[in-house]
Amino acid sequence: MYIDRIFELDELLNYEKSVAEAKGMDITNISYWNASPQYQEYMIKYIKLEHTKDIFNYKYTYDIPLYIRNEIIKKLIGYTNKEIMCLLTSSSTCSIVNIINFVKNNGFHKLCIITPAYFSVEQNCKIFQLQYEKKSLIFCNGKYYIPLEYILNNSFDVVWITSPIYSTSQKYDVSQIQAIKELIYNRILVIADETLAMPGQELARILPINNYFYSIYSPHKPLFINSIKFSAIVCPKKNDDFLEQWIDVLGGGLLHSNISAIMHFLSANYQSCYQHSLEWYFKNITAIESILNQFPNAFCNTMDVGAYKTVYFHSNKNEPDKIETIKHLISSQYVSYIPGSFNGFSEDEYNCFRINLSLDFQETKNSLYRILSYYA
Numbered sequence: 001m002y003i004d005r006i007f008e009l010d011e012l013l014n015y016e017k018s019v020a021e022a023k024g025m026d027i028t029n030i031s032y033w034n035a036s037p038q039y040q041e042y043m044i045k046y047i048k049l050e051h052t053k054d055i056f057n058y059k060y061t062y063d064i065p066l067y068i069r070n071e072i073i074k075k076l077i078g079y080t081n082k083e084i085m086c087l088l089t090s091s092s093t094c095s096i097v098n099i100i101n102f103v104k105n106n107g108f109h110k111l112c113i114i115t116p117a118y119f120s121v122e123q124n125c126k127i128f129q130l131q132y133e134k135k136s137l138i139f140c141n142g143k144y145y146i147p148l149e150y151i152l153n154n155s156f157d158v159v160w161i162t163s164p165i166y167s168t169s170q171k172y173d174v175s176q177i178q179a180i181k182e183l184i185y186n187r188i189l190v191i192a193d194e195t196l197a198m199p200g201q202e203l204a205r206i207l208p209i210n211n212y213f214y215s216i217y218s219p220h221k222p223l224f225i226n227s228i229k230f231s232a233i234v235c236p237k238k239n240d241d242f243l244e245q246w247i248d249v250l251g252g253g254l255l256h257s258n259i260s261a262i263m264h265f266l267s268a269n270y271q272s273c274y275q276h277s278l279e280w281y282f283k284n285i286t287a288i289e290s291i292l293n294q295f296p297n298a299f300c301n302t303m304d305v306g307a308y309k310t311v312y313f314h315s316n317k318n319e320p321d322k323i324e325t326i327k328h329l330i331s332s333q334y335v336s337y338i339p340g341s342f343n344g345f346s347e348d349e350y351n352c353f354r355i356n357l358s359l360d361f362q363e364t365k366n367s368l369y370r371i372l373s374y375y376a
Contacts, residue, residue, distance in 0.1 A: 169306025
């Protein structure tokens with residue numbers, strides 16, 4: 001969500017707690033960002049973490065042996081070469097800070113944030129005084145399109161995209177990838193926030209890393225493993241001196257949990273965890289589809305799999321993205337959600353909200369049914 005909605009979100013979450021305490025009822029926030037207790041109990045049986053004994057010394061990205069960094073690159077995008085580097089950071093938020101600083105200090109002038117997007121991108125542009133503009137993806141007949149003509153005609157030299165499309169797990173199709181290629185051809189730097197990309201979904205597998213295409217990754221996040229994680233900026237090697245100097249200022253050293261996550265990502269167990277997550281997500285997608293069959297005015301693209309899905313709907317009630325409307329839903333139906341508008345979705349045609357696919361399957365069905373019934 002964008003920063004001007006943070007206080008509204010706090011108000012919403014506090015209201016959920018107050019209703020739960022007053023009524024003695026659990027409130028399900030179907031859009032929440034943490035893993036459900038059921039998913040945690042399911043996954044903890046499969047996760048095997050290695051631990052190092054070195055908990056005393058600082059470790060920065062440049063302290064990680066080059067062959068390990070190259071292994072990370074190869075596992076993320078399927079290839080590596082001497083012209084590609086990865087800057088390792090503690091989180092994707094830290095990666096965003098460092099990449100916006102890079103853009104500001106390397107001759108770029110105007111960034112287009114394609115929304116929906118993670119809220120900290122805009123805030124970092126403000127902090128670093130980088131000129132920017134937000135522009136929504138074009139939504140038509142259930143598909144998203146990059147506003148290519150607008151970007152090319154408005155003097156942008158950097159574009160920020162989120163892949164898969166934020167909170168939808170929806171991959172860019174062939175025509176959208178062609179639009180990205182057109183931006184690169186016109187020497188516009190495309191930065192792809194692929195933090196929530198599942199293994200194999202990475203755009204860099206089909207759009208090679210070069211002077212006009214960089215990517216950001218955090219491979220544990222799409223599995224809802226949020227405390228043991230790391231992030232990587234994958235970009236041309238020529239940027240290593242700048243990025244490695246500034247990481248000392250803007251990020252500091254890597255934590256022990258980051259090192260543990262790197263070791264886990266490179267192990268066979270990461271792939272096993274990914275497969276078990278997929279099994280859970282597919283069951284939740286089936287649960288979503290079973291409810292949507294009952295509501296012709298609601299739909300969800302369930303073709304691609306990931307941590308979240310977004311449901312779109314027409315409402316007979318006023319302003320489903322307003323806090324007071326959602327408060328009434330909470331107090332009457334004991335369910336809540338985060339409106340898509342909080343994350344930069346354009347709601348000119350549809351209202352929308354995301355579904356956390358780590359929820360218990362029955363909880364997903366019950367909660368989604370109550371929300372859509374309320375707005376029918």
